[in-house]
Amino acid sequence: METFFDTLKIEENICPPGCGVCREKCTQVQRSKGKNGSGIHEFHIPDLGVHMANTCNQCSEPVCLDACPSGSISKDEKDGIVRIDEKRCLGCGLCNLVCPYGGIDYRADEKKAFKCDLCDGSPECVNVCPVKGISLMKARSIVGYFHEDPLLKGSSLCVGCPAETTLRFVLRVMGKDTFLFGAPGCATNVINGQGIKCMINIPSHMSNMTTVPSTMTGVKRYYRRLGKDVKCVAFVGDGCATDVGFQPLSGAAERNENIIFMCYDNEGYMNTGIQRSSTTPYGGWTTTTPAMGRRKGKKMASKNVPLIMAAHEIPYVATAVIGYPEDFLNKLLKAMAVKDGMSYIHILSPCILGWGYSIPASLEVIKAAVETNYFPLWEYERGKYRITYEVKNPKPITEYTKLLKKFAHLEKEEIDELQEIVNRRFNRIKRLTEAF
Amino acid sequence: MKRKKHILIGAGTAALCALKQIRRLNREDEIKLVSMEDSLPYSPTALPYIISGKVGVSDTFLVSEGFFKKLKVEFLKNRKVERIYGENKEIVYDKGIREGYDSLLIATGSEPVVPDIPGLYEGEFLTIRGIKDAQALIEKVKEGNSAIILGAGLIGMHIAQCLSEKNMKVKVVESLPSILPAYFDKEASEIIRGIMEGKGIECLTGKKATRIEWKGGKVEVNLSEGGSVEGDLLVVAVGVKPRTEIVDGSGIKIENGGIAVDDRMRTSMDDVYAAGDVASAKAFFTGENGLNPILPNAAEQGRVAGSNMVGVDTVYEGWIPMNTFSYFGHTAISVGMPFSSEKDEVHVRKINGTDTYRKLIFREDRLMGVTFIDTEVNAGVFNYLIRKKVPVGEYKMSLLEFPRETSLYLMQQAEKKETISLEE
Numbered sequence: 001m002e003t004f005f006d007t008l009k010i011e012e013n014i015c016p017p018g019c020g021v022c023r024e025k026c027t028q029v030q031r032s033k034g035k036n037g038s039g040i041h042e043f044h045i046p047d048l049g050v051h052m053a054n055t056c057n058q059c060s061e062p063v064c065l066d067a068c069p070s071g072s073i074s075k076d077e078k079d080g081i082v083r084i085d086e087k088r089c090l091g092c093g094l095c096n097l098v099c100p101y102g103g104i105d106y107r108a109d110e111k112k113a114f115k116c117d118l119c120d121g122s123p124e125c126v127n128v129c130p131v132k133g134i135s136l137m138k139a140r141s142i143v144g145y146f147h148e149d150p151l152l153k154g155s156s157l158c159v160g161c162p163a164e165t166t167l168r169f170v171l172r173v174m175g176k177d178t179f180l181f182g183a184p185g186c187a188t189n190v191i192n193g194q195g196i197k198c199m200i201n202i203p204s205h206m207s208n209m210t211t212v213p214s215t216m217t218g219v220k221r222y223y224r225r226l227g228k229d230v231k232c233v234a235f236v237g238d239g240c241a242t243d244v245g246f247q248p249l250s251g252a253a254e255r256n257e258n259i260i261f262m263c264y265d266n267e268g269y270m271n272t273g274i275q276r277s278s279t280t281p282y283g284g285w286t287t288t289t290p291a292m293g294r295r296k297g298k299k300m301a302s303k304n305v306p307l308i309m310a311a312h313e314i315p316y317v318a319t320a321v322i323g324y325p326e327d328f329l330n331k332l333l334k335a336m337a338v339k340d341g342m343s344y345i346h347i348l349s350p351c352i353l354g355w356g357y358s359i360p361a362s363l364e365v366i367k368a369a370v371e372t373n374y375f376p377l378w379e380y381e382r383g384k385y386r387i388t389y390e391v392k393n394p395k396p397i398t399e400y401t402k403l404l405k406k407f408a409h410l411e412k413e414e415i416d417e418l419q420e421i422v423n424r425r426f427n428r429i430k431r432l433t434e435a436f
Numbered sequence: 437m438k439r440k441k442h443i444l445i446g447a448g449t450a451a452l453c454a455l456k457q458i459r460r461l462n463r464e465d466e467i468k469l470v471s472m473e474d475s476l477p478y479s480p481t482a483l484p485y486i487i488s489g490k491v492g493v494s495d496t497f498l499v500s501e502g503f504f505k506k507l508k509v510e511f512l513k514n515r516k517v518e519r520i521y522g523e524n525k526e527i528v529y530d531k532g533i534r535e536g537y538d539s540l541l542i543a544t545g546s547e548p549v550v551p552d553i554p555g556l557y558e559g560e561f562l563t564i565r566g567i568k569d570a571q572a573l574i575e576k577v578k579e580g581n582s583a584i585i586l587g588a589g590l591i592g593m594h595i596a597q598c599l600s601e602k603n604m605k606v607k608v609v610e611s612l613p614s615i616l617p618a619y620f621d622k623e624a625s626e627i628i629r630g631i632m633e634g635k636g637i638e639c640l641t642g643k644k645a646t647r648i649e650w651k652g653g654k655v656e657v658n659l660s661e662g663g664s665v666e667g668d669l670l671v672v673a674v675g676v677k678p679r680t681e682i683v684d685g686s687g688i689k690i691e692n693g694g695i696a697v698d699d700r701m702r703t704s705m706d707d708v709y710a711a712g713d714v715a716s717a718k719a720f721f722t723g724e725n726g727l728n729p730i731l732p733n734a735a736e737q738g739r740v741a742g743s744n745m746v747g748v749d750t751v752y753e754g755w756i757p758m759n760t761f762s763y764f765g766h767t768a769i770s771v772g773m774p775f776s777s778e779k780d781e782v783h784v785r786k787i788n789g790t791d792t793y794r795k796l797i798f799r800e801d802r803l804m805g806v807t808f809i810d811t812e813v814n815a816g817v818f819n820y821l822i823r824k825k826v827p828v829g830e831y832k833m834s835l836l837e838f839p840r841e842t843s844l845y846l847m848q849q850a851e852k853k854e855t856i857s858l859e860e
Contacts, residue, residue, distance in 0.1 A: 045842060066449065070482045088491060091762065100823075105814070
């Protein structure tokens with residue numbers, strides 16, 4: 001049984017004081033179904049400056065279900081919604097007593113328990129919130145595509161490294177008949193194993209940094225000759241994809257080999273001691289672009305590799321991040337569907353050690369990179385450019401740089417320059433989407 | 437890996453939660469659920485609602501027939517387990533049939549305590565523990581007749597309410613000085629009593645039943661300090677005790693009247709676990725073993741036992757007293773310690789002209805217990821704050837003024853902290 005389902009997410013403490021629009025809407029919706037109550041509740045404590053809302057999490061293993069003495073609470077196996085069968089509800093209040101998240105209301109006057117039913121999949125509160133603080137997290141639509149996880153437990157990547165999450169996600173979507181290729185880099189240990197330990201449950205091959213696309217070419221052609229449709233997928237770092245191994249990558253793109261090439265870009269040689277690579281951004285600190293005295297990190301802008309790959313006019317090129325899994329999923333599906341040529345996906349993958357941020361902040365960093373347009377999410381599909389995630393109000397680049405120690409030394413002048421690069425690059429993509 | 441056989445004795449909440457947990461963690465092992473009743477699993481908590489007529493018997497079954505088929509569980513009805521032979525890892529059923537197990541869960545629940553009162557057994561009194569008891573009581577309900585209930589605990593008061601709603605005259609006899617003495621302090625208990633008596637339920641507290649006389653379809657209960665009450669039927673609801681006869685002679689350790697378990701729900705015998713009302717398990721506040729026969733604990737203990745039975749080491753954090761009682765459109769909730777000790781800081785708030793009562797017990801900056809009457813709260817959130825030892829220092833007054841809002845706020849903050857506590 002899958003344990004991932006849709007759930008409502010409410011932003012913390014952004015409700016307008018006194019607002020209760022979500023509850024009013026829910027009450028109205030419930031009334032139309034002949035029910036009395038609301039599945040979402042605002043709560044305001046003006047003295048503490050608290051203005052928030054709360055609803056049911058639709059837990060994967062709900063304790064309310066176990067504590068119901070009449071078996072009237074169920075978790076739907078299809079949509080994951082935890083529902084109360086009103087006809088059987090005793091009104092004893094035990095569910096309210098055991099739910100640690102305040103997801104169930106108990107109404108003594110009506111002798112009924114009441115909770116959010118997620119409007120059977122399309123919650124209306126999401127649409128009415130005046131500050132857009134409620135969103136539906138759609139794990140279900142992604143998990144539906146998941147196959148068995150081929151990455152075994154105990155991989156030797158750093159704790160919290162988003163590259164692991166990314167690789168796991170990619171391989172779960174790829175499913176069977178996937179052949180994984182790697183090159184020396186952070187993910188080496190996962191793809192190649194470590195000592196006598198194997199950490200992956202699908203065929204994989206390690207090449208030199210300079211031979212990944214050529215090896216993939218050979219393997220893909222071999223399978224094709226056998227009549228087997230095997231997905232040849234590379235998962236290599238920016239050192240391999242954009243520096244050392246760029247020529248054979250460009251060559252494979254020019255030959256339009258039917259391979260899926262993915263670069264997890266951590267903007268440097270993180271595995272060997274955090275040296276600069278061609279994707280290290282302007283101003284970024286590395287051990288070879290130090291920040292001391294007049295030296296303020298890397299002097300030149302990063303190489304815009306996804307755009308270069310698009311210039312090869314291969315069928316599919318995209319940028320993706322694990323922080324926007326639905327977007328990522330769509331891109332993987334498109335890449336997998338390409339049978340007549342090459343797909344290239346460029347993934348921004350922050351490095352906890354090399355970029356200098358705390359372990360749990362990976363997603364925060366990724367999201368900030370997207371929301372500031374530092375790393376816009378776009379795709380190039382058979383001649384057409386498209387921005388796949390439009391940032392409504394792009395934040396200033398400082399919202400991103402402030403999270404990372406590698407930018408800590410930047411002063412206004414460099415920040416302005418970085419902002420200028422970000423704007424220029426985003427506008428270029430924007431113009432391409434309009435032009436083609 | 438060899439398939440193991442798990443036998444679960446009992447078909448209440450604890451056994452079902454253990455069963456679900458075993459299946460969650462292991463799809464292969466064999467599971468057998470043995471019930472001594474002939475119905476689908478149900479919870480005794482639902483019985484008063486059957487009596488009141490709010491739901492029918494079939495609406496209170498915890499799971500359907502298909503549930504066992506789907507989870508590939510063998511469900512044996514109407515079977516009693518007589519003995520456990522730990523050395524051979526065998527159980528003996530009522531007809532002498534033996535069966536081996538790899539792990540065994542005792543979740544036989546509890547049975548009503550019947551006090552030793554002279555004359556009690558000379559007539560037909562009722563206790564409420566099974567569906568049959570509830571049905572027997574329903575048959576005796578007659579408008580205008582009067583009922584006597586011995587015991588003003590949650591079950592007793594609940595039955596009192598049900599019968600009163602059926603227009604019966606109800607008298608409750610309690611030997612302790614207040615009603616619901618286990619969960620509510622004197623003051624809260626008086627408020628509840630006021631409502632109950634307003635609805636015509638007579639609460640005779642501080643009075644012991646000394647002798648029971650049955651004459652011509654009537655029952656007369658003689659009380660200590662003189663006097664007596666007369667009624668048409670007698671319900672005994674003075675409490676429950678663990679149903680432990682199954683372990684007699686097996687050598688499994690008994691304490692406090694229940695089966696002693698460690699913090700992994702293991703009994704003193706290898707591969708034998710116990711959970712629910714039958715178990716004497718660790719208490720959250722004291723760390724010592726004791727009984728706390730309430731449904732939420734049975735669920736939690738069942739889950740912990742189930743995990744450990746399939747080899748997933750899980751520690752039971754201990755039970756916290758809690759309960760909720762709704763009566764005539766009012767609600768009384770108690771979570772955590774119901775009574776304060778000298779080292780505690782206690783805040784009480786009453787609102788004039790209403791029955792609202794709030795009591796919060798703090799020890800230093802931790803919340804230890806709450807009592808709410810007619811206060812709209814998400815009670816489980818307080819359970820969370822107590823269990824997670826969330827520091828509430830500067831929010832004490834806010835918790836008293838805005839209990840629902842403040843508790844939700846503190847819970848959300850604590851959750852947020854929990855998710856990023858990897859940092860340190």
